Amino acid sequence: MASADAVLEIEGLTKVYRSLFTPAGVRAVDNLNLTVRQGETYSIVGPNGSGKTTTLKILLGLIFPTAGSATIFGKDIADLSVRERIGFLPEDAYLYDCFSGEELLDFYASLFGYSKARRRELVDELLTLVGMQANRKVPFRECSKGMRQRIALAQALVNDPELLILDEPTSGLDPAGRHQMTLLIQEMKRRGKTILLCSHFLAEVEEVCDRVGIMYRGRLVAEGTLSELAGEPEETVVTATGLTGDLAGRLSALPTVREVTTDTVRLDHVGEKDLWQVLQVIHEGGGEIVEVSRPRPSLQDIFVKAIREEAQ
Amino acid sequence: MNPIVTKVILAVGLALIVAAAVVTRKVWLSGIWHAVPSVWRIAKITVAEARRRRVLRAVIALVIVIIISMTFFSYLSPQEQARMLINGGLSAITVFGILLAIFVAAFLIPNEIENRTVYAILAKPVRRFEFVLGKYLGALIVLAAVVAIMTVVLVGVLLVQDRLVEDLPDSAFNPNIGQVVFAAAMSYCALAVLTALIVLISTVSSTTMTVISAFIIWVVGSLQSQIHDLAENAAGAAKLLLLVMYHLVPHLENFDFRFQASYFQPIPVPAAVSAVLSGILYTGVVLIVASVFFNDRQV
Structure with missing residues (x-):
């Protein structure tokens, strides 16, 4: 059902690759349903070959679906006017490598029909935004991976798009480059852009995304906000000093305690009364309480769990 | 070629263009105004990209060296030398132009x-x-620039040579520059037709297959009279294959006016006009088919 604030809606999208050797076909995307709402940052995560890039290529009209449909801003993806309002950062920044960042941005801006004066302004703005002003005349082939990725992001922004589609934006970048790219994505988010991001760098996804969809073998196997996907914390961890000897024994004897080490007590996710009991035992036994936490599983944990369950 | 056959081919070509235009009307009608600037921008970037390739400069330099080196045959009479320079120069322009067209268009x-x-x-x-x-327009501009440079060099060499031999007894060098430029322009038309066909093939096949096909088309297109004769004497499947080749592959030899230019013969204007018109028609059909094929291609 169409949602009022949906920017992107995918219904039953299926892509089957057939060849002489695989007459039955390989299902790259299998009955995918997905909605990205206005202003949100949605990330599709999944292992290699899970259908992430295929999905993006269908949305951009580079390949065609076997079944199903997709709309962007309420219009069919084949509608050319849709592409006036979207920006796409391809994986590995595939741009003409004999041109400089300045020339490339001027060319991509010209495809939107901007005047020469407007293009000059735009190129300046974008090169400043992505921190490439000083290297504006360096040929793309001589740029580092990080510089290339920033120019590629800039070309995706030439039309000030409402929807940004980013395919593995931090792929192949060093930690500093990844950090810079993450900051740029956060800046885009701050500017109100709707972002659809494909990545398998889960830490960066955790940092920038509002909702996550986990794809596996072409299907969406889990979807939601990070807290929805994480669910309720399963345990409480008390970090303390002096958890040795008799005190450790007394703690282990408590029914809610799972595990005691020299500096932590792990207990089932319990109510306040049980927690107080544990804290009291530590205090009376001469231990010093440092921290009480209820850790949620990381996206990595959620991802691995979802994939494992799906594989079974 | 038999004039009736030519007319039939022209009529079929025209009908194909109209049919393709009707079938694809939604594609081109709504975006006709949008298309022109977009086509021009893609063409410009294609030209800019080609300008930075060293191979282009290398080919031009090679042809210039070949043309200039032909002036060293001082034992020939002035008229023989003029013939050799014109024929050799135009041949170099045609051959290297075609090689360049194949490698530019096949990779586009x-x-x-x-x-x-x-x-x-x-x-x-x-x-x-x-x-x-x-992409096609970009390739055409690149090829036009290359053919123009090579023609200017050939004309320059002819004029210099004319000046050098004018005081010699029995001087009959007098090259007809207009005919030389005309023949070079007709070679360029052949390149334009061949490039369109290569672009069509490249929309459905790999680079290697495109290059191989382009060479076959070049050979077949330059030997259409022989293929016609072979077809008349052949039978069965071979005849059919030869006839298909004869009617589908462009008649590149129709654009060849090297003989007239080098032997100072008058240019058969109706043949030239017919070649250009049928070339435009053929190119139009081929580009429409290429667009339809690329429209369905998964990239």
Whole structure:
């Protein structure tokens, strides 16, 4: 059902690759349903070959679906006017490598029909935004991976798009480059852009995304906000000093305690009364309480769990 | 060629263009105004990219060296030397022009797909047929520049040589520069037709297959009279194959006016006009088919 604030809606999208050797076909995307709402940052995560890039290529009209449909801003993806309002950062920044960042941005801006004066302004703005002003005349082939990725992001922004589609934006970048790219994505988010991001760098996804969809073998196997996907914390961890000897024994004897080490007590996710009991035992036994936490599983944990369950 | 056959081919070509235009009307009618600037921008970037390739400069330099080196045959009479210079120069322009056309056109679209540079372009408001036409136009501009440079060098060499031999007894060098330029322009028309066909093949096959096909087309297109004679004497499947080749592959020899230019013969204007018109028609049909094929291609 169409949602009022949906920017992107995918219904039953299926892509089957057939060849002489695989007459039955390989299902790259299998009955995918997905909605990205206005202003949100949605990330599709999944292992290699899970259908992430295929999905993006269908949305951009580079390949065609076997079944199903997709709309962007309420219009069919084949509608050319849709592409006036979207920006796409391809994986590995595939741009003409004999041109400089300045020339490339001027060319991509010209495809939107901007005047020469407007293009000059735009190129300046974008090169400043992505921190490439000083290297504006360096040929793309001589740029580092990080510089290339920033120019590629800039070309995706030439039309000030409402929807940004980013395919593995931090792929192949060093930690500093990844950090810079993450900051740029956060800046885009701050500017109100709707972002659809494909990545398998889960830490960066955790940092920038509002909702996550986990794809596996072409299907969406889990979807939601990070807290929805994480669910309720399963345990409480008390970090303390002096958890040795008799005190450790007394703690282990408590029914809610799972595990005691020299500096932590792990207990089932319990109510306040049980927690107080544990804290009291530590205090009376001469231990010093440092921290009480209820850790949620990381996206990595959620991802691995979802994939494992799906594989079974 | 039999004039009736030519007329039939022209009529079929025209009918195909009209049919293709009707079938694809939704594609071109709504975006006709959008298409022109987009095609031009793609063409400009194609030209700019080609200008930075060293191979282009190398080919031009090689042809210039060949043309200039032909002036060293001082044992020939002035008229023989003029003939050799004109024929050799035009042949060099044709052969290297065709080689360049094959290598420029065969890589135009497959390279964009293999290097994935096409992604960022097709994700912008650019229709696929605009991309194909832009690439073709870019290749045409590059080839025009190359043929023009090589022709200017040939004409320059002819004029210098004319000046050098004018005081010699029995001087009959007197090259007809107009005919030379005309013959070079007709060679360029052949390149334009061949390039369109290579672009069409490249929309459905790999770079290697495109290059191989382009060479076959070049050979077949230059030997159409012989293929026609062979077809008349053949039978069964061989005859059919030869006839298909004869009617589908462009008649590149119709654009060849080297003989008239080097033997100072008058240019058969109706034949030239007919060749140009049928070339335009053929190119139009081929580019429409190429756009339709590329429109369905998964990149």
